[in-house]
Amino acid sequence: MSAATFTVQLISAGETYLVRNIVLRPGRSVKECYFLGDDAKGTFHLGIFKDNNIIGVASFMKNSNPFFDHNTQYQLRGMAVLPQYKGQGLGTLLLKEGELKIRKEGKEPFLWFNARVSAINFYNKHGYQNFGQKFEVPGVCEHIIMYKLLES
Numbered sequence: 001m002s003a004a005t006f007t008v009q010l011i012s013a014g015e016t017y018l019v020r021n022i023v024l025r026p027g028r029s030v031k032e033c034y035f036l037g038d039d040a041k042g043t044f045h046l047g048i049f050k051d052n053n054i055i056g057v058a059s060f061m062k063n064s065n066p067f068f069d070h071n072t073q074y075q076l077r078g079m080a081v082l083p084q085y086k087g088q089g090l091g092t093l094l095l096k097e098g099e100l101k102i103r104k105e106g107k108e109p110f111l112w113f114n115a116r117v118s119a120i121n122f123y124n125k126h127g128y129q130n131f132g133q134k135f136e137v138p139g140v141c142e143h144i145i146m147y148k149l150l151e152s
């Protein structure tokens, strides 16, 4: 199926919870799908839709990481595509759309995040680099910081 069948839109924090719950917090309560910063002023959320059904989400929070000194830092959180839609370029669409928006936000646009180790290859393919050592997020899985300067 072509990615052209799908639409990416700005959504509210609340609209991310269903997909976060299924993909990132399976079997846990919806309450655990709320992330600190979800409703902060600088946060935006993207959803990908097929026939008005939400099938993928990503959140971008204006949040600086003390390890980096770039001006306009965003943190990617809650990147998730429903299992039956994986591998069709939808994660790529969400990431590219987020990057495009952040590039317009200011000098040295920079995106970083705590990546699940299982997703490192996906992000490497999109030019993200690893930073530091892997670490365990309790009750979730092993993560590593990844980043990319979005200019040029």
Ligand SMILES: CC(C)(COP(=O)(O)OP(=O)(O)OC[C@H]1O[C@@H](n2cnc3c(N)ncnc32)[C@H](O)[C@@H]1OP(=O)(O)O)[C@@H](O)C(=O)NCCC(=O)NCCS
Pocket: 003, 023, 024, 078, 079, 080, 081, 082, 085, 086, 087, 088, 089, 090, 091, 092, 093, 114, 115, 116, 118, 119, 121, 122, 125
């Ligand atoms: C990580 C994740 C968001 C990626 O989303 P996705 O929609 O599967 O990603 P894409 O399809 O854009 O790219 C993934 C793979 O599909 C391939 N692909 C891209 N476009 C494609 C297309 N049109 N047709 C077939 N395959 C395609 C990519 O090359 C990539 O290959 P890989 O498996 O060797 O890495 C998704 O797999 C997911 O939700 N995983 C579980 C949760 C998770 O780990 N989230 C990230 C937390 S940091």
